[in-house]
Amino acid sequence: MPRRRQPTARQARLGTELCKLREAAGLKARESASLIGTDSAQMSQIESGVAGVSEERVRRLAAHYACANDALIDALVITANDRTRGWWEDYRGVLPASFLDLAELEHHATFRRDVELLHVPGLLQTEDYARSVFAYTNPEFPVSELEPRIDHRMKRRAILEGDDPVEYEAVIHESALRIRVSDRRASRTQLGQILELSEAQRVTVRVIPFDLDGFAGAGSAMMHVGGPIPRLDTVLRDAPYGAAFIDSEAQLDHFRTLFRKVKEGSLEPGRSRDLIHQLAKEL
Numbered sequence: 274m275p276r277r278r279q280p281t282a283r284q285a286r287l288g289t290e291l292c293k294l295r296e297a298a299g300l301k302a303r304e305s306a307s308l309i310g311t312d313s314a315q316m317s318q319i320e321s322g323v324a325g326v327s328e329e330r331v332r333r334l335a336a337h338y339a340c341a342n343d344a345l346i347d348a349l350v351i352t353a354n355d356r357t358r359g360w361w362e363d364y365r366g367v368l369p370a371s372f373l374d375l376a377e378l379e380h381h382a383t384f385r386r387d388v389e390l391l392h393v394p395g396l397l398q399t400e401d402y403a404r405s406v407f408a409y410t411n412p413e414f415p416v417s418e419l420e421p422r423i424d425h426r427m428k429r430r431a432i433l434e435g436d437d438p439v440e441y442e443a444v445i446h447e448s449a450l451r452i453r454v455s456d457r458r459a460s461r462t463q464l465g466q467i468l469e470l471s472e473a474q475r476v477t478v479r480v481i482p483f484d485l486d487g488f489a490g491a492g493s494a495m496m497h498v499g500g501p502i503p504r505l506d507t508v509l510r511d512a513p514y515g516a517a518f519i520d521s522e523a524q525l526d527h528f529r530t531l532f533r534k535v536k537e538g539s540l541e542p543g544r545s546r547d548l549i550h551q552l553a554k555e556l
Contacts, residue, residue, distance in 0.1 A: 280322030282374035282518050287352045288322040298338040308337045326353050348501040367421050371515040379432045382439050384499035388535050390446040395426050402463045405455040438475045444539050446481045457556045464553040479539035480548050493531050
């Protein structure tokens with residue numbers, strides 16, 4: 274298979290998981306390479322996601338690694354066989370790779386969870402809200418840079434629509450709902466959109482109120498994308514130069530616990546909608 278100039282997050286994850294299996298089996302890269310008739314350089318490229326790998330090779334490696342996790346093997350095979358060219362590919366070379374990686378992960382997601390403290394989650398944002406956020410964060414951006422970011426964010430909402438939407442949970446702090454990233458009209462429209470989307474079949478929105486005692490989760494903002502099995506989940510967190518993709522089992526467990534604690538401190542969906550209605554009336 275030809276080398277990739279820039280593997281996607283899913284392609285890199287496939288290689289990472291194969292590397293984890295190899296290391297758990299106590300084998301060196303050159304030993305694994307010999308099992309599938311290649312060399313250590315090619316094996317390194319497979320494990321970094323730079324080179325693709327066939328279903329046959331994935332299954333042969335898993336067998337030699339004595340991996341008995343059939344669900345994991347099948348999930349890795351699906352990733353290895355995936356040739357999807359989604360709508361996000363139209364933005365390759367236009368937007369940072371992390372934008373495309375997030376859209377691809379969401380396309381294959383089994384669920385999406387957000388915790389946001391200062392901004393409305395991207396999947397719930399209106400165009401005006403997204404434009405204000407991007408323009409403020411990157412004031413030097415010309416329209417040619419700004420508009421693709423907004424358009425991409427709006428298209429990501431496809432996972433909440435259609436015949437088989439992804440199960441989506443958002444926990445939003447009241448501060449994010451009160452901060453006016455634009456003007457009163459835009460804020461009112463944004464709150465209205467959150468209310469509208471929260472009525473969708475598989476969308477749940479909860480609010481952490483200001484008057485909640487004991488909330489120390491100021492650093493708990495996250496995006497959690499569900500994989501075909503829990504081991505293949507991904508958590509994204511904002512970093513100074515883009516999103517940080519987290520996939521270690523220990524860290525994933527940490528963020529699952531963090532989401533549970535934040536969710537436990539939030540209002541039930543009905544009371545959350547009541548609070549959002551109240552905030553909209555105040556504008």
